[in-house]
Amino acid sequence: MTTPAFLKDAKELLTEQGFTTGNTWYHGTSSALVESINELGLKRSGDTDLNEAAKNTMATIGNNNYAETTEPVFLSQSKELAYYWAQQTVRNRGVRIEGDQQPVVFTVELPEALNAKVKPDVGAASLLLLQEGENYMAFLAGIYQENGFDLPEIDLMKADRMEYLNKLGMAYFDADIDASNLKLITE
Numbered sequence: 439m440t441t442p443a444f445l446k447d448a449k450e451l452l453t454e455q456g457f458t459t460g461n462t463w464y465h466g467t468s469s470a471l472v473e474s475i476n477e478l479g480l481k482r483s484g485d486t487d488l489n490e491a492a493k494n495t496m497a498t499i500g501n502n503n504y505a506e507t508t509e510p511v512f513l514s515q516s517k518e519l520a521y522y523w524a525q526q527t528v529r530n531r532g533v534r535i536e537g538d539q540q541p542v543v544f545t546v547e548l549p550e551a552l553n554a555k556v557k558p559d560v561g562a563a564s565l566l567l568l569q570e571g572e573n574y575m576a577f578l579a580g581i582y583q584e585n586g587f588d589l590p591e592i593d594l595m596k597a598d599r600m601e602y603l604n605k606l607g608m609a610y611f612d613a614d615i616d617a618s619n620l621k622l623i624t625e
Contacts (some may be wrong), residue, residue: 441518441521441522442521442625444623444625445517445518445520445521445543445623446517446518447516447517447518448516448518448519448581448584448585449585451515451516452581452582452585452587454587455604455605456590456601456603456604456605456606456607457515457516457519457603457604457605457607458515459515459603459604460515461547461548461550461553462515462545462546462547463513463514463515463545463546463547463548463556463609463611464513464514464515464516464517464519464520464543464544464545464546464623465480465511465512465513465514465520465543465544465546465615465620466514466519466520466521466522466523466524466525466526466527466541466542466543466544467523467524467527467541467542467543467544468524468527468528468531468539468540468541468542469528469538469539469540469541469542470531470537470539472542472622475544475617475620476617476620476622477617478617479614479615479616479617479618479619479620480511480544480546480614480615480620481511481614482508482509482510482511482612482613482614483508483509510610510611510612510613511610511611511612511613511614511615512559512608512609512610513546513556513609513610513611514607514608514609515603515607515609516607517543517545517623518581519578519581519607520543520544521541521543522574522577524541524542524543525541526570527541528540528541542622542623543622543623544620544621544622544623545620545621545622545623546611546615546619546620547619547620547621548611548615548619549619552611552613552619555611555612555613556609556610556611557599557609557610557611557612558599558600558601558602558603558608558609559602559603559608559609559610560597560599560602561610562602562606562608563594563595563597563602566594566606567594575589578606578607590605592605592606
Protein backbone atom coordinates (compact mmCIF):
# COMPACT_ATOMS: atom_id res chain seq x y z
CA MET A 439 0.00 0.00 0.00
CA THR A 440 1.42 3.36 -0.96
CA THR A 441 1.45 6.31 1.37
CA PRO A 442 -1.26 8.89 0.54
CA ALA A 443 0.20 12.12 -0.88
CA PHE A 444 -1.08 14.24 2.03
CA LEU A 445 1.06 12.18 4.42
CA LYS A 446 4.28 12.29 2.38
CA ASP A 447 6.53 14.62 4.35
CA ALA A 448 9.97 13.03 4.07
CA LYS A 449 10.95 15.52 1.38
CA GLU A 450 10.73 18.32 3.97
CA LEU A 451 12.21 16.35 6.87
CA LEU A 452 14.98 14.24 5.40
CA THR A 453 18.58 15.48 5.39
CA GLU A 454 21.98 13.83 5.03
CA GLN A 455 21.88 13.23 8.82
CA GLY A 456 18.37 11.71 8.77
CA PHE A 457 14.96 13.05 9.78
CA THR A 458 14.77 16.44 11.45
CA THR A 459 12.82 16.68 14.69
CA GLY A 460 10.62 19.44 16.05
CA ASN A 461 7.77 19.73 18.52
CA THR A 462 5.31 17.83 16.34
CA TRP A 463 5.06 14.05 16.44
CA TYR A 464 2.87 11.49 14.70
CA HIS A 465 1.25 8.24 15.75
CA GLY A 466 -0.10 5.69 13.28
CA THR A 467 -2.93 3.35 14.18
CA SER A 468 -6.18 1.75 13.00
CA SER A 469 -9.33 3.68 12.11
CA ALA A 470 -11.17 1.30 14.47
CA LEU A 471 -9.49 3.08 17.39
CA VAL A 472 -10.18 6.70 16.36
CA GLU A 473 -13.33 7.17 18.47
CA SER A 474 -11.64 5.81 21.58
CA ILE A 475 -8.48 7.87 21.00
CA ASN A 476 -10.49 11.05 20.44
CA GLU A 477 -12.25 10.42 23.75
CA LEU A 478 -9.51 8.92 25.93
CA GLY A 479 -6.27 9.94 24.23
CA LEU A 480 -3.40 7.58 23.45
CA LYS A 481 -2.93 5.02 26.19
CA ARG A 482 0.19 2.99 26.74
CA SER A 483 -0.58 -0.53 25.52
CA GLY A 484 -3.90 0.99 24.58
CA ASP A 485 -5.37 -1.49 22.11
CA THR A 486 -7.47 -3.37 24.64
CA ASP A 487 -9.30 -5.38 21.95
CA LEU A 488 -6.05 -6.70 20.50
CA ASN A 489 -4.61 -7.35 23.97
CA GLU A 490 -7.74 -9.30 24.95
CA ALA A 491 -7.61 -11.31 21.71
CA ALA A 492 -3.98 -12.23 22.39
CA LYS A 493 -4.80 -13.20 25.96
CA ASN A 494 -7.69 -15.42 24.77
CA THR A 495 -5.47 -17.05 22.15
CA MET A 496 -2.83 -17.85 24.76
CA ALA A 497 -5.49 -19.33 27.08
CA THR A 498 -6.81 -21.45 24.19
CA ILE A 499 -3.40 -23.04 23.74
CA GLY A 500 -3.07 -23.65 27.46
CA ASN A 501 -0.95 -20.68 28.52
CA ASN A 502 -2.88 -19.21 31.43
CA ASN A 503 0.21 -17.33 32.65
CA TYR A 504 0.15 -14.82 29.79
CA ALA A 505 0.83 -11.34 31.11
CA GLU A 506 0.34 -8.17 29.13
CA THR A 507 3.27 -5.81 28.99
CA THR A 508 2.93 -2.07 29.23
CA GLU A 509 4.25 -0.60 26.02
CA PRO A 510 4.88 3.12 25.63
CA VAL A 511 3.14 5.25 23.00
CA PHE A 512 5.22 4.95 19.84
CA LEU A 513 5.83 8.14 17.86
CA SER A 514 7.67 9.36 14.79
CA GLN A 515 8.60 12.80 13.57
CA SER A 516 7.28 11.83 10.12
CA LYS A 517 3.68 11.34 9.01
CA GLU A 518 5.01 9.00 6.33
CA LEU A 519 6.73 6.73 8.86
CA ALA A 520 3.73 6.83 11.21
CA TYR A 521 1.56 5.70 8.28
CA TYR A 522 3.79 2.66 7.81
CA TRP A 523 3.17 1.66 11.43
CA ALA A 524 -0.55 2.38 11.02
CA GLN A 525 -0.59 -0.17 8.20
CA GLN A 526 1.11 -2.70 10.47
CA THR A 527 -1.46 -2.05 13.21
CA VAL A 528 -4.31 -2.65 10.75
CA ARG A 529 -2.63 -5.86 9.56
CA ASN A 530 -2.03 -7.11 13.12
CA ARG A 531 -5.58 -6.28 14.22
CA GLY A 532 -7.02 -7.88 11.09
CA VAL A 533 -5.54 -11.24 12.09
CA ARG A 534 -7.55 -11.31 15.34
CA ILE A 535 -10.34 -8.73 15.00
CA GLU A 536 -12.83 -8.57 12.15
CA GLY A 537 -14.17 -5.35 10.69
CA ASP A 538 -13.26 -2.66 8.22
CA GLN A 539 -10.10 -0.91 9.34
CA GLN A 540 -7.95 1.63 7.58
CA PRO A 541 -4.55 3.07 8.55
CA VAL A 542 -4.80 6.55 10.09
CA VAL A 543 -2.30 9.03 11.51
CA PHE A 544 -2.69 11.42 14.45
CA THR A 545 -0.69 14.60 14.96
CA VAL A 546 0.68 14.77 18.50
CA GLU A 547 1.45 18.25 19.85
CA LEU A 548 2.97 18.22 23.33
CA PRO A 549 3.72 21.13 25.64
CA GLU A 550 7.46 21.79 25.92
CA ALA A 551 7.80 20.05 29.31
CA LEU A 552 6.23 16.86 27.92
CA ASN A 553 7.95 17.13 24.55
CA ALA A 554 11.28 16.88 26.36
CA LYS A 555 10.21 13.41 27.55
CA VAL A 556 9.96 11.94 24.04
CA LYS A 557 12.83 9.45 23.76
CA PRO A 558 14.59 7.68 20.89
CA ASP A 559 13.26 4.12 20.65
CA VAL A 560 16.44 2.10 21.09
CA GLY A 561 14.30 -0.88 22.07
CA ALA A 562 13.52 -1.11 18.37
CA ALA A 563 16.88 -2.85 17.90
CA SER A 564 15.28 -6.19 18.75
CA LEU A 565 12.35 -5.52 16.39
CA LEU A 566 14.68 -4.64 13.57
CA LEU A 567 16.31 -8.07 13.80
CA LEU A 568 12.98 -9.74 12.91
CA GLN A 569 11.20 -9.96 9.55
CA GLU A 570 8.92 -7.08 10.57
CA GLY A 571 11.97 -4.92 11.12
CA GLU A 572 13.52 -5.97 7.83
CA ASN A 573 10.31 -4.89 6.11
CA TYR A 574 10.50 -1.51 7.86
CA MET A 575 14.14 -1.05 6.83
CA ALA A 576 13.19 -1.81 3.21
CA PHE A 577 10.36 0.73 3.42
CA LEU A 578 12.74 3.27 4.97
CA ALA A 579 15.35 2.63 2.27
CA GLY A 580 12.68 3.41 -0.33
CA ILE A 581 11.91 6.74 1.33
CA TYR A 582 15.59 7.68 1.51
CA GLN A 583 16.14 6.74 -2.14
CA GLU A 584 12.97 8.51 -3.29
CA ASN A 585 14.37 11.67 -1.73
CA GLY A 586 17.90 11.36 -3.13
CA PHE A 587 19.69 9.83 -0.14
CA ASP A 588 21.26 6.47 0.59
CA LEU A 589 19.94 4.63 3.62
CA PRO A 590 22.42 5.56 6.35
CA GLU A 591 24.62 2.86 7.80
CA ILE A 592 23.56 1.89 11.30
CA ASP A 593 24.92 -0.84 13.53
CA LEU A 594 21.82 -1.68 15.54
CA MET A 595 23.79 -2.98 18.50
CA LYS A 596 26.31 -0.15 18.73
CA ALA A 597 24.29 2.79 17.42
CA ASP A 598 24.04 6.01 19.37
CA ARG A 599 20.56 6.48 20.88
CA MET A 600 19.86 9.48 18.67
CA GLU A 601 20.43 7.41 15.52
CA TYR A 602 17.20 5.53 16.25
CA LEU A 603 15.38 8.84 16.20
CA ASN A 604 17.23 10.68 13.46
CA LYS A 605 18.01 7.89 11.01
CA LEU A 606 15.11 5.51 11.68
CA GLY A 607 12.36 7.88 12.84
CA MET A 608 11.58 5.83 15.95
CA ALA A 609 10.60 7.46 19.23
CA TYR A 610 8.37 6.79 22.22
CA PHE A 611 6.60 8.58 25.04
CA ASP A 612 6.32 6.53 28.22
CA ALA A 613 3.03 7.96 29.47
CA ASP A 614 -0.51 8.34 28.23
CA ILE A 615 -1.16 11.30 25.91
CA ASP A 616 -4.29 13.35 26.52
CA ALA A 617 -6.82 13.66 23.69
CA SER A 618 -6.40 17.47 23.76
CA ASN A 619 -2.88 16.95 22.37
CA LEU A 620 -4.09 14.90 19.39
CA LYS A 621 -5.63 15.63 16.01
CA LEU A 622 -6.57 13.08 13.36
CA ILE A 623 -5.01 13.97 9.99
CA THR A 624 -7.68 13.95 7.31
CA GLU A 625 -5.82 15.61 4.38
